[in-house]
Amino acid sequence: MDAQLKKGILEMCILHDLEKESPYGYDMIRTMHSFFPEVTESTFYAILRRLYQEGDAEIFEGRGSRGPARKYYRITEQGRKRLSRLKADWEHLKRVVEEVMQIG
Amino acid sequence: MKTQKQKTGEAGWIKNKYLRRLGKLLLLFFPAGQTWEILTDYEGYVLLEEGQSAETFIRRWGTPEQVLRTLLEENSGAVRYFGKQAVLWGALAAAAFACAASMQGGIFAAQILLPLACLGFLHGREQIKVEGEFPHKEAGKRWAAAAGGLMFVLVAMTEAQIQYLLKYIETIPPYVGRFHVGKLLDRELIVCGMLALGLAVWMAKQAVTASVLYLAGAVHAVGALLFLMEVRSYLRSLDISALGEWNQVFWFPVLYYGIGAGVSLGIWAFLRAGRRTQSRGCTA
Numbered sequence: 001m002d003a004q005l006k007k008g009i010l011e012m013c014i015l016h017d018l019e020k021e022s023p024y025g026y027d028m029i030r031t032m033h034s035f036f037p038e039v040t041e042s043t044f045y046a047i048l049r050r051l052y053q054e055g056d057a058e059i060f061e062g063r064g065s066r067g068p069a070r071k072y073y074r075i076t077e078q079g080r081k082r083l084s085r086l087k088a089d090w091e092h093l094k095r096v097v098e099e100v101m102q103i104g
Numbered sequence: 105m106k107t108q109k110q111k112t113g114e115a116g117w118i119k120n121k122y123l124r125r126l127g128k129l130l131l132l133f134f135p136a137g138q139t140w141e142i143l144t145d146y147e148g149y150v151l152l153e154e155g156q157s158a159e160t161f162i163r164r165w166g167t168p169e170q171v172l173r174t175l176l177e178e179n180s181g182a183v184r185y186f187g188k189q190a191v192l193w194g195a196l197a198a199a200a201f202a203c204a205a206s207m208q209g210g211i212f213a214a215q216i217l218l219p220l221a222c223l224g225f226l227h228g229r230e231q232i233k234v235e236g237e238f239p240h241k242e243a244g245k246r247w248a249a250a251a252g253g254l255m256f257v258l259v260a261m262t263e264a265q266i267q268y269l270l271k272y273i274e275t276i277p278p279y280v281g282r283f284h285v286g287k288l289l290d291r292e293l294i295v296c297g298m299l300a301l302g303l304a305v306w307m308a309k310q311a312v313t314a315s316v317l318y319l320a321g322a323v324h325a326v327g328a329l330l331f332l333m334e335v336r337s338y339l340r341s342l343d344i345s346a347l348g349e350w351n352q353v354f355w356f357p358v359l360y361y362g363i364g365a366g367v368s369l370g371i372w373a374f375l376r377a378g379r380r381t382q383s384r385g386c387t388a
Binding site: 025026029033040041042043045046047049050053070071 | 142145148149152164165166170171174175177178179
């Protein structure tokens with residue numbers, strides 16, 4: 001798959017996951033990796049970090065049953081808007097591709 | 105004999121070697137704060153992956169180089185940061201070379217400015233914190249210490265040899281067997297110079313890949329190299345009729361070594377002082 005296309009899809013999936021729940025960073029990365037095993041976990045980490053830096057996600061600290069404080073992520077209002085845009089783009093792309101396939 | 109990997113356990117091996125390498129790479133492209141943030145996250149991941157083999161961890165998370173590449177792809181600011189650092193410290197390095205080329209005694213200034221530029225570009229003080237946080241035993245450090253001692257012995261022996269030669273020049277026969285004394289000495293200086301150059305290059309490489317402390321060794325070796333080159337240059341233009349003057353002048357090359365050794369000691373002390381434990385934030 002084209003790297004840019006894949007990146008956009010991964011970004012949308014991560015934002016979608018953040019919208020559903022506020023996961024612990026590591027758990028979210030593991031979940032995404034189980035769906036996209038060919039993508040290294042560091043790729044998800046890098047995307048998550050960028051989303052945080054760009055203000056689409058925010059971090060809050062939580063504490064597990066034991067061990068040090070953990071970083072949890074949640075989507076921001078800006079992130080929600082971005083997710084809606086990405087989803088709309090995705091739906092449009094899907095529709096166009098399906099139409100092209102039907103003609104073919 | 106147990107390997108480092110067996111001694112510290114698989115997770116310890118990953119933690120120390122992997123995170124140390126990652127930290128060193130990150131420092132070139134990210135400010136210290138961000139580097140520590142990423143390292144703390146990865147340290148958390150490594151701990152959570154305890155029980156996994158190093159190979160499995162690397163297959164899933166990528167090598168430190170791949171992690172850096174991924175982070176760079178997602179962060180265009182990092183390349184700009186690297187560029188700014190390169191320009192800033194490159195300008196200092198250029199000033200050092202300009203001093204060496206244009207001023208009398210400019211090499212002395214370059215001997216101070218160039219190591220400073222290297223130290224700044226490598227983020228020496230932060231690198232040493234990473235190394236302190238993720239210690240990884242290396243056999244190379246013993247070799248570096250031995251090489252430093254060898255440089256000192258080489259310089260002391262060469263200087264003693266030259267002083268002896270100047271003092272007893274009238275009684276020293278021009279040939280030892282079929283070898284001309286002057287040519288023999290010249291060859292000796294070339295061999296010693298090559299050795300010093302080799303050590304300087306090796307230590308500079310080690311400063312980038314293994315430990316920034318090697319930078320001190322590299323500066324020391326360059327000091328010894330400059331000393332040897334200067335002695336050779338004086339010997340080649342030696343005027344026997346003005347030996348009285350030469351006798352004094354021959355102490356001059358020692359200054360190159362002295363400055364090199366002094367700057368090297370300064371770097372070593374500066375870096376050692378910065379080797380303290382970093383306080384940790386939350387994980388992953």
